[in-house]
Each structure stands twice: as structure tokens, then as C-alpha cells.
Amino acid sequence: MTIIVTDGLTKTYGGGVNALADLTVAVDAGVIGLVGANGAGKSTFIKIMLGLVPPSGGTVRVFDLDPVTETDQVRARVGYMPENDCLPGDVSASEFVTHLGRMSGLPKTAARERASEALRHVGLYEERYRQIGGYSTGMKQRVKLAQALVHDPDLLLLDEPTNGLDPAGRDAMLALIHRIGNEFGISVVVCSHLLGEVERICDSLIAIEGGRLLRADRISSMTEASDILAVEVSDGTDDLAAALTGMGLQVTRDGRMLLVPMESDSSYDRILRAVADLDLNLHRLDQRRHRVAELFTKKETADV
Amino acid sequence: MSEAGVIHDIGYQRYRGPRLGRLALQQALYVQGLRAAFGLGRSAKAKIFPWLVAGIMLLVAVILAAIRSQTGQVIFTYMQFADQMSLLIIFFVAIVAPQLVSRDLRSNTLPLYFSRPLRAADYVLAKYAAMTTSMWLLLGVPQFIMFLGAAFTTKDGFRGVWNELGDLVPGLGYSLLWALMFAGIGLLVASFTGKQAFAAGGIVAVFMMTTPIFGVFMSLPSTTANSLAGLTSPMFLIAGVGQWLGGGADAEWDLGRFGPIYGIEAFCLIVSCVLLLLARYRKVASL
Numbered sequence: 191m192t193i194i195v196t197d198g199l200t201k202t203y204g205g206g207v208n209a210l211a212d213l214t215v216a217v218d219a220g221v222i223g224l225v226g227a228n229g230a231g232k233s234t235f236i237k238i239m240l241g242l243v244p245p246s247g248g249t250v251r252v253f254d255l256d257p258v259t260e261t262d263q264v265r266a267r268v269g270y271m272p273e274n275d276c277l278p279g280d281v282s283a284s285e286f287v288t289h290l291g292r293m294s295g296l297p298k299t300a301a302r303e304r305a306s307e308a309l310r311h312v313g314l315y316e317e318r319y320r321q322i323g324g325y326s327t328g329m330k331q332r333v334k335l336a337q338a339l340v341h342d343p344d345l346l347l348l349d350e351p352t353n354g355l356d357p358a359g360r361d362a363m364l365a366l367i368h369r370i371g372n373e374f375g376i377s378v379v380v381c382s383h384l385l386g387e388v389e390r391i392c393d394s395l396i397a398i399e400g401g402r403l404l405r406a407d408r409i410s411s412m413t414e415a416s417d418i419l420a421v422e423v424s425d426g427t428d429d430l431a432a433a434l435t436g437m438g439l440q441v442t443r444d445g446r447m448l449l450v451p452m453e454s455d456s457s458y459d460r461i462l463r464a465v466a467d468l469d470l471n472l473h474r475l476d477q478r479r480h481r482v483a484e485l486f487t488k489k490e491t492a493d494v
Numbered sequence: 495m496s497e498a499g500v501i502h503d504i505g506y507q508r509y510r511g512p513r514l515g516r517l518a519l520q521q522a523l524y525v526q527g528l529r530a531a532f533g534l535g536r537s538a539k540a541k542i543f544p545w546l547v548a549g550i551m552l553l554v555a556v557i558l559a560a561i562r563s564q565t566g567q568v569i570f571t572y573m574q575f576a577d578q579m580s581l582l583i584i585f586f587v588a589i590v591a592p593q594l595v596s597r598d599l600r601s602n603t604l605p606l607y608f609s610r611p612l613r614a615a616d617y618v619l620a621k622y623a624a625m626t627t628s629m630w631l632l633l634g635v636p637q638f639i640m641f642l643g644a645a646f647t648t649k650d651g652f653r654g655v656w657n658e659l660g661d662l663v664p665g666l667g668y669s670l671l672w673a674l675m676f677a678g679i680g681l682l683v684a685s686f687t688g689k690q691a692f693a694a695g696g697i698v699a700v701f702m703m704t705t706p707i708f709g710v711f712m713s714l715p716s717t718t719a720n721s722l723a724g725l726t727s728p729m730f731l732i733a734g735v736g737q738w739l740g741g742g743a744d745a746e747w748d749l750g751r752f753g754p755i756y757g758i759e760a761f762c763l764i765v766s767c768v769l770l771l772l773a774r775y776r777k778v779a780s781l
Contacts, residue, residue, distance in 0.1 A: 240609050242779070262611040266513055270609035278601035280537060292522040293610045295513040304509060311506060321537075337606060342509035374506040 191219045193345060193377055194239065198248035201234050201401075209234040211401040212248070217379075218408075221371035223388035223395040224381045231401040232381045233273070236347050240270055253344065266295065269338030273349040273381075276334065279323025283314055283333045286322060287340050294341035301340070308336040311374075312366060328359035335366070339376075346370065346378045352387060364391050418478040421448045421461055424471040433464045452477065519612045520620045527624025531590045543589045547582050548632055554579070555636030559643020566647075572637050572665020573736050576672050579633065580729050583676060584701045586632055587625075591680035592693035594621050600688035604778055614779035618771045625677035626670075633669035637662060668736050675728055675760060676701075678767030685774050701728060712747060721750035725759055735760045 194217040201210040210231045226232050237243045238250055241257035241264055250257060257264045277286065284305055291301035291308075309318045312332040317325070322333060331351060338346055351367060352360045368391040371378045382388045388395065395412065397404035405412075423430055431448055434441045437460060442449045450461060458475070465472050526535075532548070533541030558569055570578055598604055607617060641662045648654030683700055684693040704727035711723030724730035724747065738753030749756065 242608065262516070265609065265611050268609075270605070272602075272605045272609075274602055274605075276602040276606055278597060278603060280540070285535065289522075289526060290606055290610070292526075293519055293607060293612055295515065295519060295611060296509070297512060297514060298522075300509070300511050307507065341513075341610075370506075375508075 192216050193219050194250070194252050194379075195254075196248065196250045199235075199238065199245055199250050200247035201231075201238060201243065202246045208401050210238070210245075210398075213398065213401070213403050214248075215396055215403055215406045217396065217406070218394060219377045220393035221368065221391055222377070222379045223385075223392035224379055224398070225383065225385050225388055225395060226398040226404075227383055230383075230398050232398065233349060234401075235398070236270070236349060236379070236381065239347065240265060240268060266341070267344045269341065269343035269346045271334045271338040271346065271348045271351060273353060275330065277322045277330055280321060282319045283309055283322055283325070283336070284318040287333065287337050290337045291340040296341055304340050304342065305336070308339040309333075311339065311370075312336045313362075327354045328356070328362070331355060331359070331363060332366075335363075339370070344376060346376055347381075348378060349381045350383075351380060352382070352384070360387065367391055417452045419450045419452050419457060419461065420444075420474060420476055420478045421450060421465075421472075422446055422474040423465060424473060426468060426470045429468050430464060430470060433468060434461065437464060447474075449478065516611055516613070516616055519610075520616045523612070523617065523620035524624050524627075527594050527621050528627055530593060531624060531628035540593070544586065547586045547589070548635075551579055551582060551632060551636045552639065555639040556643075559640050562640070563643045563647035572640065572662055573668045573740060575637060575640065575665070576633050576669050577729075577733055577736075579636075583629065583632070583672060584698060586629065587676045587680035587701075588694040588697040590628060591625060591677070591684040591697060592690040594625055595681055595684045596688055596690045596693045599685070599778075600690070608779045614775040615772055617779075618768070618775050622677055622681060622768060622771065625681055626673045629673035629677055630666075630670050633672060634666050637665050637669060664740065668732075668740075671735060671760065672732055674764050675732060675767075678764050678771070679728060682767045682771055682774075685771060704728065705730075717748070717750065718752075721748055721752045722755070723747065724749070724756060728763070731756060731760055731763070 194215070196213050196215050199210055199213040200208075202208050213231075213235070224232050224235065234243070238245050239252050239257055241261035244258050252264050253267055255264045255267075281289075287305035287308060288301050291305050292298065296304060306315070306318065309315055309332075312335050314329060314332050314336065317329065322330065325333065331353070335348070335351065338348070348367065352363050355363055364387055367378055367380060370376050371391070371393075380388055380392065389409065392409055394406070394408045396406040421430070427443075427446065427448065431441050431443060434448065434450060439450050439453075439457070439460070450457065452458075461475060462472075465475075529535050530540075532544045555575070558575070561567055561569060576583075598607070604617075608614065641658060644658045645655045648658060650657070679700060680697050683696045687693050687696065707726040708723050708730050711719050711726055714720065714723075724734035734749055734753070734756035737749055738756050
């Protein structure tokens, strides 16, 4: 099922800043990573989907609803977790999440029940009556997630959910998001500038840079097998490279590995023969898989 | 969706109940604001100041009612009660208005509100209504106590009660005017800063700084300047409207023929406060 469709989506802020430029993408349900460096337009994209800022051009549809004209219906089905700290310190998590549940239109008792449930799911059941001011950063992030979850949305928009977390907290948060996407049946858009962590939990990935779409695809197709063979030998790499070049193969060197384009199945045999002729110890000969990071390294080096 | 093998966890339950509209959200926010004004559902610390003010005013009302019932002497009329309590009212506004709006600004909670069906206008109106109601209760309940004291000891039977009620109703209306104006100004000042202490100071400053201006105008030799002096300060503006509508029985200063101007200014001030609040929050709501 396709949940988000944009066509030529453009957002220009006053002063001519292009936050989004001609973004056309169709997103399927599941856990979706929205990756890009700071200022790439991730937050603007989220705000447009929530109907907080109108697009300057193009269209966007969330659950086949227009966020500009059908704002209420969209927001009722979407939960938003902002990037920044947004919690008052002097109320309990239970009270705060209940209040925001009511602000999403839940009746009083339902809001209280759902708040307890949401806090239980994010792992704060025991501590829910304590004041938020005394919580750790990790616990606060969980409260933020709980308030996005309280009204049972069909889509969660999480803006940098792992911000400020230590490695253990980061893993726990990612596991939680993975669980929400796969067990709760709620689609999740995870914004991040850290490709590595998003890659672990996402079904598909949208990469944007400078407001433009870099690539949008399923993770599986991004990591599919390539037509490159990786060869690694204990030593004598140079000799092997020379031998393979002599056989008319295009060899590129990558650290201790040699990368050889696979022209046909016989490439395996030819490489093996070359290795045997040189009497080298073969450590590895396999078909290389793309890593997601490769898709960005050419253009985006700073944050990935 | 949940796996069959997992038995220790009942899993995630989808919500199939009703989802209420924006009017219900506004009501919920209003009730929450009204409770928060008196520190209900908040920490004990948050209850101290609102209840201190409310306590003093109730005490004064009880004393007034007691004197009235014992000696029949009227120390303050209902409208005078509100005027006499003006310092306490300012104090109350300076505590409650930052509580209602600065807190959300400070803790950055607004994006959580405005990513929900609630709109900026809903938020502003709910907060304004809560603030106004809390102030009206603050003044109206003591006034009602004074009424009870007078009504139960009246010697004129039912007619006496009826007369007393005829005094109470304009008194309550006058309190509502206080509430509407002070809530508007208080919330507007508080909406510009997230720091509750700054907001409180700003509110006190706005109300207090204008009083000397009133004094300056009063000391001018021109009678027109004297008549218009009350326009310079919210407190005297309300008192002026009270005099104009109440017939100027207990005039502190002579309005002359400028009574309607007081009415117009009061109305414009309240409306512009609300409009400015709406404009302010429309900007905030776009995050």
C-alpha cells in the first residue's frame, strides 16, 4: 500500500531559500528512512505532511488525503515526534501523555488508558507517575515517542529519534521503532542524518540532499548483488592484479581486495586459474553486494 | 500482527473508539487551563500563590459579609470590592498568565499541540477563556459570599433579597469586565516570553507603570485632561467604564461627557489583545 505520494513537491521559503525542490516520490507502508544531511529538507518535508506549512508548488498526499485542505483527517492518523526537547518538567509522563491524547480527540477515559498503554509499549510503565523533569534523556525520548503513539496513528513521523542517546539507548530506540513498524502495524518515517542506524531497521529509504531526491528505493534493492567480483589473496596482490590485467580483465584495487567486473560465469574460473598459476592463497572470491552507503558516498561525504 | 509465540505480552491494541472534533479539544484544553490556573492537578508549589490570593479575597468577603449581617453597614459595594482588590488581581494575573502560556513556550510543547487537529486559534481562545473564567471566579465567588451575607440578614424579606440581587448582577458583570481585560493583557504579555518570572514581571510592570501616568493627567489643570486621565491605565479604564455604566455614583474622578470613550477604549483594548494573541500564535504555530 502506498501511503505518501508527492509530485513535484517544492517549498521555497521567503528570501528564496529552496527547502524542497521538485520532490517526486511514492512511499509504501513500512519503516521508511528519510536520510539527508542537516538542512537537506527533511524537517520541511515532515511539516508539509503535517499541514504545518503549505507547499509552494507540487502536490503531496498522505493516505490519499491532502494535508493542506484535509488537515484534521491527516493529523488524526499521523503521530509526530519532534527533534527538539518538547516536554514540560513539572508534570508526570502519564498526565502529559493523557493530556496530549485528549488533544488528539480521545475521550477522557480512553486517553488515560491509551496513555498507559503507549507508555508501557515504550518501556516506561513503572516510572509513568514520576515527573518528567527527573527523567534521563533516553526516557524523555521515550515519552516523546509515547505521545506520538497515544492516539493510535497509522503513520509515525519521527524526527531524529536517536538524538542525544548513548549507544545502548540508540539500539533500544531503534529496536522499538522496528517493533512499532513490524508488530504494531504502524508505518514509520524515521528522519536521520545517520545512514548506518536507519539502514538497520528500514524497509525502504528516501535520500534527499539540498531539497532534491537523491534516491528512493527499498533497502533490498539497494543492497542487491552487483556485477563485481571481489578477490582477496594473502599476499601477491600486485602480481595477481598484473596477471588478471594481462588476461584482459579490468582490475581495480580496493585496499587488500581486487575488484573485477564479472563479464560471464567463466570469470570465476579465469580468476581461480590465475590464482592457482601464481600459487597464491585465496582468501575470498565472491560477488560483491552493494552497501547502502555507497549510494551516497559520491555526493554526500560529510555526514554519512 | 503479533506473533502467536509471544504469550507474555498482549501486544499492541488498535484504538477503535470515537475521535472527537476540535470543539471537544478546545473544551478539554479550557478545562485543563482552568484547573491549572488554581494549581489543580499540579504540584503543591503551584497551588500556593493562586490559593493565597483567592484565600485573602475570600477572607475579605467573609469579613464584609459578617459586618454587613451584624451591623448592616456596607463597607464596599460589589463594584468597589473589585476595585479595592485590584492589586491582588494583578498579582493573580502575574502568576496565572505565565502559568498558562509561558510554560508551553518554555518547554517547547507547542509543536506537539499544533501537529494535532488543534489550531492556533483554538489554543488561544481556550487559554483566554480559561484565564477569564478563573479571574471571574476569583472575583465572583467572594461577591457571591457578600451577597449571601446580605441576603440572609435582610430585614425587607424577599424584596430585600431581590434588591440585593439587583446590585450583585452588575457587580458580577463588572468583574467579568475586569476578567476579560486583564486576561487579555496578561496573556498577551506572557506570550512573548518563555520565562515565567520575566512574564510575571512584565505583567506587573504593564499594570503598575500606567498608574503614575494617570496621576500626572489628574494633576493637570485642564478638566478635559482630568476626565480622560483614566484612559491611560487599564485599572482606571475599567473603573471609568463602571462609573459610566453605573451612573457615576461613587466617582473617584469626574468623567465629564467622556463616558462612552471609556467604553469604546475598553472594548477595543480587549479585542485588540485577543487579535494580537491570535496573530502571535499563528506565527508560533508554523513551528
